Amino acid sequence: MxxxxxxxxxxxxxxxxxxxxxxxxxxxxxxxxxxxxxxxxxxxxxxxxxxxxxxxxxxxxxxxxxxxxxxxxxxxxxxxxxxxxxxxxxxxxxxLEIPEYIEEHIICPNPKCITNIEDIPSKYYIHKAGSVTARCVYCEKKYLVEDLKIKV
Ligand SMILES: [Zn+2]
Missing domain, CATH: 3.30.70.140 (Aspartate carbamoyltransferase regulatory subunit, N-terminal domain)
Incomplete structure (x- = not known):
């Protein structure tokens, strides 16, 4: 049992x-x-x-x-x-391995970013040196991965 x-x-x-x-x-x-x-x-x-x-x-x-x-x-x-x-x-x-590049699932924290204005899937390059950061392909701003919002 x-x-x-x-x-x-x-x-x-x-x-x-x-x-x-x-x-x-x-x-x-x-x-x-x-x-x-x-x-x-x-x-x-x-x-x-x-x-x-x-x-x-x-x-x-x-x-x-x-x-x-x-x-x-x-x-x-x-x-x-x-x-x-x-x-x-x-x-x-x-x-799991942190990827070099990631698409979708993330909302760019920059309200002026084109991905927040138009219906464009977000894309990021991931930098792993030191603290992990993600750079938005569209607005080119860098964010700490911890600060990113995940799209539901
Ligand atoms: Zn952006």
């Missing part, structure tokens, strides 16, 4: 697990993925972690993430691990 319960709570049959999200960031990840649809979702917040002290974790049944989604998640949760589950088995496990 307890085994069945554990499986139900902890494991998914098919889908994606995002582990080692910095504590407090899982809600942003959920926003990026627009997880309000048909997928079963399990959220763990502020769990103990050897790697991070505290971590969040997200399990999404029957969903694989697109490259764009993975890149957006990497920006806000660069410490995360992406795990693909197939029939309860881990078939792929990879560390």
């Amino acid at each position: 307890s085994l069945v319960k554990t499986i139900k709570v902890n494991a998914i049959k098919n889908g994606t697990v995002i582990d080692h999200i910095a504590a407090g960031k899982v809600l942003k990840v959920i926003e990026i993925l627009s997880l309000a649809g048909d997928n079963s979702v399990m959220i763990g917040m502020n769990l103990e972690s050897n790697k991070l002290g505290r971590k969040d974790i997200l399990k999404i049944e029957n969903r694989e993430l697109t490259k764009k989604e993975v890149n957006s998640i990497a920006l806000i949760a660069p410490s995360a691990t992406l795990i693909i589950i197939n029939d309860f088995e881990v078939v792929n496990k990879s560390s």
